[in-house]
Amino acid sequence: MSEGNIAADQLRLLIERIERLEEEKSGIGDDIKDVYLELKATGYEPKIVRQIIRLRKMQPHDRQEMEAILQTYLAALGME
Template sequence: MADGNTPNTGVAHDQLRSIVERIERLEEEKAALANDIKEVYAEAKGNGFDTKTLRQVVRIRKQDKAERQEQEAILELYLSALGMA
């Protein structure tokens, strides 16, 4: 951050404007992608797929195999402890 004695330079101003504009463009792209994803889920729902389960599948596919297996084992343990398995 600039202190009170540092003059405002055009370079810093231009750089800041450029950064802000890039962030704004990326936010617009992110919103467009979120809308595209929403439309795909709506299409899936229209074709009879359960979107809640699809979201879970997508989340699981992001995990590595060891992490997924560990979570499944813990879930099975908890369900068993509650008499649900």
């Protein structure tokens, strides 16, 4: 086999792998949407749950810093 064929085969395999992963990602996205619909049907507010998930991903120090800045801004705007 020539180097061109090997490179083409490798490229094709990598592209097919990406395509499979994209399909899986789409399926996972659909599953997540279903869970949010279930949340809403149960009476929870999906927007708030999304915020909680975003906050849970943050490091505690970063979250505390963000909350402190938010409080400062809210106070400056007279919203606190």
